[in-house]
Amino acid sequence: MTVPGRRSSTFTRLLRHGFTDPSAAERLLGLDELASLRDDSVLLDALGATADPDLALRGLVRLVEAQPEAERTTLTTTLLSAKPFRDRLLGVLGTSEALADHLARHPRDWQALVTYEAVDLHPGIAEFEQGLAGADEPVALRVAYRRCLLSIAARDVCGTTDVTQTAAELADLATATLRAALRIARAAAPEDAAVCRLSVIAMGKCGGNELNYVSDVDVIFVGEAADGADEAKALQAATRLASHLMRICSETTIEGAIWPVDANLRPEGRNGPLVRTLSSHLAYYQRWAKTWEFQALLKARPVAGDAELGAAYVDALSPLVWQAAERENFVPDVQKMRRRVVDNIPAAQVDRELKLGPGGLRDVEFAVQLLQLVHGRSDATLHSGTTLAALAALAAGGYVGRADAAQLDDAYRFLRAMEHRIQLFRLRRTHLVPEGAEDLRRLGRSLGLRTDPVAELNREWRRHAAVVRRLHEKLFYRPLLDAVAQLAPGEIRLSPEAAGQRLEALGYADPAAALRHLEALSSGVSRKAAIQRTLLPVLLGWFADSADPDAGLLGFRKVSDALGKTPWYLRLLRDEGAAAENLARVLSAGRLAPDLLLRAPEAVAILGDPEGLKPRGREHLEQEILAAVGRADGAEQAVAAARGVRRRELFRTAAADLIRSYGTEDSPREPDPGALVDRVGQAVTDLNAATLAGALRAAVRAEWGDTLPTRFAVIGMGRFGGHELSYGSDADVLFVHEPREGVDEQEAARAATRVVTEMRRLLQLPTADPPLLIDADLRPEGKSGPMVRTLKSYEAYYRRWSLVWESQALLRAEPMAGDPELGARFIELIDPLRYPMEGLGEEAVREIRRLKARMETERLPRGADPTLHAKLGRGGLSDVEWTVQLLQMRHGWAEPGLRTTRTRAALAAAHAAGLIPTEEAQTLDEAWVLATRVRNAVMLVRGRPGDTFPSEPRELAAVGRYLGYTPGHVGELVDDYRRITRRARAVMEELFYGA
Template sequence: MNLPPLVVVPDVLRSGAERAEQALRAAVTSLGDSAERRLSSWPAPRRADFLRVTAASDFVAEQAARSPDAFLELADSGELERSLQTGELRDQLHRLLAECSDEDDLARRLRRFRNRQQLRIIWRDLTRQADLIETCRDLSELADVCIDEAYRWLYPRLCAQFGTPIGKRSGEAQQLVVLGMGKLGAGELNLSSDIDLIFGFPEGGETQGVKRALDNQEFFARLGQRLIKALDSITVDGFVFRVDMRLRPYGSAGALVFSFSALEQYYQDQGRDWERYAMIKARVVGGDRQAGQQLLDHLRPFVYRRYLDFSAIEALRLLKQMIQQEVRRKGMDENIKLGAGGIREVEFIAQVFQLIHGGRDLSLQQRSLFRVLATLEGQGYLPAAVIAELRDGYAFLRYTEHALQAIADRQTQMLPDGALERARVAFIMGFPDWAAFHERLSHWRERIDWHFRQVIADPNEEENLPSQASVGGEWLPLWEDRMEEEAIDRQLLDAGFVDPFAARKRLAELRNGPQARAMQRLGRERLDAFIPRLLSMAAEHQDPDRVLERVLPLVEAVVRRSAYLVLLTENPGALQRLIALCVASPWIAGHIARYPILLDELLNEGRLFNPPNAPELAAELQERLLRIPEDDLEQQMEALRHFKLAHGLRVAASEISGSLPLMKVSDYLTWLAEAILDQVLALAWRHTVARHGAPKRADGSPCDPDFVIVGYGKVGGIELGHGSDLDLVFIHDGDPQAETDGPKPIDGAQFFTRLGQRIIHLLTAHTNSGQLYEVDMRLRPSGAAGLLVSSLGAFARYQETEAWTWEHQALVRARVLVGNRRVGEGFEQVRARVLGRERDLPTLRQEVSEMRAKMRSNLGTPLTAAGTAANAFAATVGYDLKQDAGGIVDIEFMVQYAALAWSHGHPELLRYTDNIRILDGLADAGLLPAEDVALLQEAYKTYRSVAHRQALEKLPGVVPGDQLQAERRAVMRIWRTLGLS
């Protein structure tokens, strides 16, 4: 948001502006005729701006009158009416300090430079020539250049006096690293802010080049003291920036400067929660920037935990309570930073999401609050309407903060109680009077505080609860085993549990189990807070016994990582969704217990039950991987696996809820596999090329990549299910004899083999998040005995001269998943040529029938002769949905037979690889009766739907024999109609 322009100076402020103009004229007159002419040549808009600015700011009026020549010079430069270019401030200060004689002169030049720039920034802010972002950026850059240029002036002089600090381990000269924290680190400094700094240096050692060496620690402590003095001390010219060093380890009691190893050790062993969120903003603002970035990289695991860290809410909630107590104690309710609905609450909201999710979602590892808010909206953490209110409300508060500070260049966030200052603030903010301004301010503070309470408020703080009560409190004595067994059973029965003994036993096993006994105090407190809440919600469910049966194994799995318990305690909606999904599907329950990081997905109901489409999936995964350094393969593999786990859960949840029909479930799971394969191919290609160079085509040009991954079976037929493996074939079109052009050249055949091996490794390697997919490569030419990767020509020759009929059947469902378009088109031509050739139908029927008979014999239900015996329809025997007669494989074989038999005359049958659309093609061509096609399609969808449900229930794909009789008989009839046996 932007403020309206200042137009008319109100009467109450006009006299002050006129006095400022008179004072400026008098000061300019004392400089002589030249200065008077410079002032009189001002354009009318600038003169009007001067009146408006000095009506609002005593600081500008005083600076103009005190240093009229400097003010005229600033105006003549045109800098009042334009934005500065990147680096312009640094160049100005660097030139100014080039002739600096001593530390007193350094202090004087720094302060006069700061005053000039402060005047410019306030002028541009009040005249609306700079928006909030530019003002904060200019103030932060001003601090950066003052810190760094002062350091660079001081460092060589201290080296001349005390010697150059040398690292004991590296033997290299050491530099100070200055970390900017808070708003300085975020690049969002306000008009009169102090600057929070932390000093560090890479390694210990001693100075060299002088007779009496100093320890590096002492050298940098002295350097830090002089840097602080150069910036902070108040002289006749004022100060540069107030410096606050209390964020360093141990605060005011700690050393002024620490080595990197000491900093890392401190944060690892003693770092507190508030130091974590302070470090979110940390940025190198002076000294050795490369070493400083290495330090921040080493400290990142302290700030951003690899797991979901909902303990951050507790820490920020406690900090907010402390702030509120201080606000009340000091009567600071009118403080727009610390009071309710103030600046700090917006910052807390952003930091909560950063600390909880930032270890895994790298897009949240940002310093700028506005960028974080945009990410929270873009990634779906908060609704767009909420972000809009937070963004606009925060901007209004920051503009107000600048208005308060522009008046006298004083660090304050307190609303004034004097009439004149109130008039100034209202004028600066573009309101006709204080009442109108205060009404708008109150609106934004109320909205911010409301959103803050939604995110950070304690879930036990509900209006209808007594002050000492909490959700599920009636279950706490039961959980803590402070009741007789009879009373426990009675309470469980009254709550709807059918088997209180089993429920009591499960709770006792968790409470007294080795995992819970090994918990530290904080973890045990979290468990004790969570279980009563779980029992309360279980009692509201129609099947509370199953809730405990399914959810308690998950609790046991995460009990040593109690931050997950905090997640569920803090988010009742997430706990409700967890219960619903676990009761509906033991597969989901087991999946989340095995990978508890998936609990994050339960936080956003809209995202959980609305998985993205194919382009969005691919774009999301690409964006995630782009945030990870190219050389960090471990993190890339983890990101791929978490992406698959998260989206697999979303699809399963959507299927269970009924928001996603069966065919769409398979679509999404197939799109997910394709998005992952695309990135895996890119990663493998990049790695293999980096090692060996690029392979070549037959014409000598480099491949890019002239490689495709072909999917067979379920992935080829767009029919993936939960837990399906991938049937893959790799094909390239490079020159197998030509050598690659890298540092370790190999021939093309070796290159593509290693590329294939790398792809398989990336897909199948087990990490903390499991593996991506099981991969089956047996459908490649010559099966397990064949080459891992075939050239396009070799693949064509094999399919045309050596492949068995069953391999051509498999080719019906084969399609290119990812890779080079030109090679993909070549594969499609081979497929069409092989499948579209004319076949002897009696021979084809015999070969298909024999293959199916062999499969039934080996894989079907022996008791019913694979569903063909007289007892196959009895309720007491099982029916294998896939392998028994009349089942899924029969339908697939009929489709494959039809495609092989008739595509010679009907090439349109080869357009699609999924059974449903091939069946549509058979009906359209009149090759099968429409009613038979409809029967086959409905039976196929029914079988697959039942199989999906069985999988989510962790049951085999077998149903009682008296089920699905109509479908089975119809499929078997059509099988016989086609002449298959």
């Protein structure tokens, strides 16, 4: 009965120590060869600490069995007494089946793991060369190579070295191996060695000191004739030596292969000669090389053969590498190459591809290399072939955010560690994450994941891959890269000597002031200054592509000063999509948007958000403003809060308008000017309606709390009711109220009047923002009538006293704020007035025509050019609107489409109803859109409203740029405006006056 008891106890212990097949493990521990180890709990603990205890035990049994009888005791004694050795040996056996095979074939090689000295912990090329010394033929070299590999793996799995140190050691071992292989090749053909100089240039991961356990070792061979030798014969000899070196490393024997030596990165690839002279290499790269070949040269490093020739190769080609970003389409070419790599992954493997797939190692490497090649032309600190060293340099230089760099570094280390452990198991070249539960368990445990290794591994892997993919998209495809790449090298870092001339050539009117701004922004050694030095050369070009580069640069300095201590500001411009270009367009296009931004600099974040330029709807705005009003301590603070929202949203609208009018890399120019006009009109209307709702709430709360004694509504009129407001338009309104049940009419009237008075006062408080002026002059009796009336009073007035012009004005009436039911009842009241049954009588039509003719003669400002006045001039807004409104009043009773407050919608409905021919409708629409855009442009450029073209040349040029005219063609703008409005006037005279 004791044996089953013992067995049960051992079985349980084995399970507890992580064995998945405790029965098999129990049998192995019962072997005579392990008698001295069987009952030692230290050994069982050490096995349980490995990635795969079952695998480690099987490997240990094979190693012990393979020992000569005299040495078996030495091995078992050392194993029990020396913890560092025990951890190393069992760690390797529990991770790598292939290295266990090697130890079984070469049972004395375990002694390579016994020493534990400083030089052994971090060996370099010299130590590995010593380890390979005496290997004078290929098989011996393979054995010695595996012995060195064994020590690297032991340090790796025990955590003595991290993933980057392990990769560097593997590259150093590859260097030592290439030198040994070349030595063997030379010894085999001394006559070839005598006539040539041969240098081996490591490329790829070997060149970058970041090699995998199993990887092709990419190389390029450079050859020259030895003194006095014939060049052709020397190249033939060098080719034979190079070919022999490749066979030594690549051929497979019982000891396996060392690794394939791949020379396909050489000029012309497989079709090109294996060995070229330095001058031949140089000629090829100067004339024929493709973009990817320069990217590959980023990691070039001489490792074997003639050191002087290798150094000369790198010195000669390095300048070409750092000029590659100046090639046409360089950035798009690199981006396309990365996409091709992903597209060529078999669909069944793409989700398991650790190296090439989305979120894999290549995403990090390509992003880092692209940033290096673009910015490294002027910053030698970026000239590293090692991915993580280059990433650290990019972060130190401000080209990559520190948080982004830290996340990429962490993810890259994890993914490389996964890759190492996957390859280490069987020493096979693979980058696919295994699918079997046993393999995943071993992989997870090898990375220190012990609670639930498979689930934890998948979770960590997906998390890191998601980080890599997100940051790859952010860094690899950001528009600023392509813009920087297109700069000449001297433009990347601004020098005072050359900057003045360049600024003048770019169109800056005051180069001296511009230089002062540049100096203030970019001087010093701070990280902020470093990022500014990266941004400014590109921004200067974008500012120059405007009518007023000086204003753009000044605005940028002011915004940068205002946000100088805000950590996200420069990071946003550097990293986030088209934020930098959007900001440049906005700052250099006129005064309105920059003035708004400088009063709320944090709104610059809008420019980096893909959704940031979309206008907010009225419901969203009203909720935000009413919430802000509710939190405020008094009416004036409430309206100040509402103005803050209005300021930000006006900036959003203006920025979107400018960016879509100019066009940028991410936002092409809007092809339909009418769509731009409609968006601005709707956005400003919604914003002003929400602001009035906030002012109304503030006025009511100040005296009556939540409930006013009378129901109250604000009716939009004119452009406000038509959803056609420009940036500087007043808000034409009518005020209507209705006493609540049980409230005296006089009390209700006094309350309504005080509310209107308080609203107007609050909105007229001094502010630097564009004003929101309430104009109630369209009310019954005009300026002589009361500001606010009851619904019954309006009904009585319109029934008895209404004139035809008042009915015309009501065509644009629409409720905008206050009680929605009362607003709807007001609309029911006025519909019969604005859309009279059977249309207008001839007398009413004649009256409208008389009013229009009188307005043309009396209201046009003195001295104004009637052909260039956007509102009242020939073919301008008034001509189109009165024409459309006459049609609405004559036919609206019969045509539902005409019952709209919007000019363009009514015009389209009139055309659809056959009231206006197609060409005439298009002519009126084109003129109305152009005149509206001119008014918007004037406000954007000058910061104040205007109905005529500016006389100052820069302002006129800025209006022209907004309207799509390139510099030097502003005269065409004025000619086109006169032509389009002249045609509109002709249509108007025919349709309105019946000419």
